[in-house]
Amino acid sequence: MEVCVYSVWLLVCVSVCVRSEDEAAQHCGCNTLHRPRAEEEGEGEGEEEGDGGRNVQNPLYKYSERANKESVDKEDSLSKMVLLPGGWFLMGTDDPGIPQDGEGPQRHVWLDPFYIDEHEVTNLQFQLFTNTTHHVTEAERFGDSFVFEGLLSEEVKSSLKHAVAAAPWWSPVKGADWRHPEGPDSSITHRMDHPVLHVSWADAQMYCEWAGRRLPTEAEWEFSCRGGLKDRLYPWGNKLMPREQHYANLWQGEFPNHNTAEDGFAQTSPVKKFPANAFGLYDMVGNVWEWTADWWSVHHTRDHAHNPKGPETGSDRVKKGGSYMCHKSYCYRYRCAARSQNTPDSSASNLGFRCAADATP
Ligand SMILES: [Ca+2]
Ligand SMILES: [Ca+2]
DSSP: OEEEEEEEETTEEEEEEEEOHHHHTTOOSGGGOOOOOHHHHTOOTTOOEETTTEETTOHHHHHHHHHHHSOOOOGGGSOOEEEEOOEEEEESOSSOSSGGGOOOOOEEEEEOOEEEESSOOBHHHHHHHHHHHOOOOHHHHHTEEEEEGGGSOHHHHHHOOOOBTTBTTEEEEETOBTTBTTSTTOOOTTOTTSBOOSOOHHHHHHHHHHTTOBOOOHHHHHHHHHTTOSSOSBTTBSOSSGGGOOOSOOOOEETTTEEOOTTSOSSOOOTTOSOOOTTSOOOSSSSSEEEEEEEOOSOOOSOOEESOOOOSOOSSEEEESOOTTOOTTTOOOOSTTOOEEEOTTOOBTTEEOOOEEESOO
C-alpha cells in the first residue's frame, strides 16, 4: 500500500511516498527530491529539447562552448583516469536487494574499452571549472538545494518552515549550493578534496564536457564498480567489512538520528580515503551518489546488450553507488547492482559524479 502526499515549500512541490514499514526500510527519501517541472510552474514553453535531453537553449551550454575555445591548462587539475578493457560482464542481479528499483534481471552486457575517473569530482576540480567558465549551477540559479537536516546549523534549522513530509531529514535550504553545502553559513574551505555536492545532472554533464569527457553510462559505471568480480555485492566482494575494516564511507548507527561515524566520517570524506577496488577506482559505493548518463527505467530484459545507453528518453536520470547516508535499514543501495534516480535538475548534499571517456577517438 503506497500513499503519496504532496507538500509545498515556496515553489518547491515535493512528492513523498509514505510506505509500509518494510517499504520504508528501503527508502532514504533522496530519490523523491525534485524541483517543480516546467508545466507545474506554467513556465518553460517553447524550450527546445534534443540531443538526448540536452536543452540547447540552456545558457549553461554556451559557457561550455566558450570554455572549450579558451586555452586553459586544466590537464593537471583533472582526475587521473583508468583505462578499462570492457568485454562481457554480468549487469544487475537476480537476487535484488530492492526489486522495485529494477536491479534485475541479471543480463550479459558487452562494453567497448573506456576510461573512467579514479575518483569522484572534487570541490577543487569543480572550482577550476567554474572559475574558468563562470558556470552557474542550477542550485545557484534556483537559489536552493536539498540538505540532510542532520548537517544543518541551529540557525539554518530555525529558518526552515517545512521539511519533506515523511522524509523530514531532507530540507530544501535557501542558499545551499556547491560552495555552501549546508546553507549560507557553511563553506568548502576545508573540504577542497571532498566530492562536489549540489550539482544537477546538467552541471555534471557540463563539467565532463569541459574536461573533454562525458558522464559514464549506467553499464560503464556498474562495470567499473564490480572491479572484475562476478556477481558480487560490493566492489571488493560479498562481505561488507572484510577483516573488520571499513571499505566505504557509509552510515553506521541508527538512521536518521544517530550516526556513530565508525568509519571516520559523519558526512563526506576526502576522495581516496577508502581502499580502491581491483580496477584502482575509489568510492564507487558510498561517499556520494554519482550521476550516470542514462535515463531511468526499471524494466530490463535478459537480452544480450552491446554498449547499452538506457532508454531513449525519460523523466529521471540514473544515479549509482549510494552515499555516506546509506544504511542497510534505510537505503541498502551501496551495492554495485543497486540504483536510484532523480530528476535531472535535482541537487542534494549527497549527490555528485565522476566522468568517463571513450578509449578510441
Ligand atoms: Ca560514514
Ligand atoms: Ca561514490
